[in-house]
Amino acid sequence: MVQKKEISKSVLKRLPGYLAYLKNMPEDSPPHISATALANALGMGEVQVRKDLALVSDGGRPKIGYLREGLIEDIEQFLGYDNTTDAVLVGAGRLGCALLGYSGFEEYGLNILAAFDSDPDKVGTDESGKPILHIGKLQSFCKSHKVLMGIVTVPAAHAQAAADQLMECGIKAIWNFAPVHLDAPPHILVQNQNMATSLAVLSVHLQAQMKPKKELEQ
Amino acid sequence: MVQKKEISKSVLKRLPGYLAYLKNMPEDSPPHISATALANALGMGEVQVRKDLALVSDGGRPKIGYLREGLIEDIEQFLGYDNTTDAVLVGAGRLGCALLGYSGFEEYGLNILAAFDSDPDKVGTDESGKPILHIGKLQSFCKSHKVLMGIVTVPAAHAQAAADQLMECGIKAIWNFAPVHLDAPPHILVQNQNMATSLAVLSVHLQAQMKPKKELEQ
DNA sequence: TAGATTGTTAATCGATTAACAATC
């Protein structure tokens, strides 16, 4: 892999898209792919794709493009998908259990070790083999397994408390599914899986569709 | 409400954050809140917050701030949360059922009418009172209910097919939970609920944490 | 060679931030 340069968040967010496309290509595709082809397939600008790829890869060859296999490896390595990240999940509700049971995270190097909940009735219930433990065991579990990532799937009202507990356990990154802002010191990353944001974009688009310009000018 | 101006996507994506904070404030809070206070609470720049609010609200009063109730109304109206959007969901797996059973969407004006699945075994199984129907009934259902939004929670390999079916049913916006790019004509909005993107951001952050500069320079 | 493609340098665009005037 190429020496890692400083990479912007916007570039970073596009990489998974390239990766998914490359990995989903049929087995019998030619071994090389051009930035142009990738761009067209994903509806993006070709210069942007080329620049993004240049940041993570040793480079393609003029007239030929990038070796697909190599590109996949480079992106995966860049994103750290090649070594596993252990995580714990707080909140074994419906969403929490759905995530706990989802096998696809393996592909991204994410391994959810266990879920935690304050409800004793949920404890022990193995969804797809993963343990659900009482929240009281969170700290000792995280410390002994050296867990660095926490997933928050509790209701909004309890999210900050869950985050605080996770941070006390030495966690460095939080994947937040609760629809609230979480306060955290700057060295802790809070990544919001923002359903509310998506819904806002969708809702405004539909509004605009139904209420074309003419009506707005009345 | 103020006459709607052209609003950028980045502003639009911040509005739900303000809204959630305002709605979660305790009942006994003072009736007014300043952009400064909001900014501090959410860890944002105050000028940015003020500019964002100016786009959706009639404006606050110097020295006093914005009327909280009014601001909530303005944002909700702007985002279209005040009138309900009906949606259908395709793919009644674990994630699909979790979304189907989530009552919180009401707050965003989203009403999932039904789920559809190709597996006959899943059909009929009411999760929390919402029907799961066979995919064959999708078209007639969408047409008769005039559904404009579709939610895709099928595995990646079937996502494009599901999207194509939804578009044939006259849907104008797709909320895509599958980790693949969906091809769609420009007037159809595809909003990706991108777990892969979030995971990339988290993964790279953790990598950087564990491998501080010194090591990189070796 | 010609043409497709890469990678880079410069120009444009848009969004954020800073400075300031207006208001209660």
Place this chain on the structure above:
DNA sequence: TAGATTGTTAATCGATTAACAATC
């Protein structure tokens, strides 16, 4: 009045796009 706050105008910053040179 003074000070907190709003809203606006100008400056900065960063990201995208366009133009072009290099390469096989």
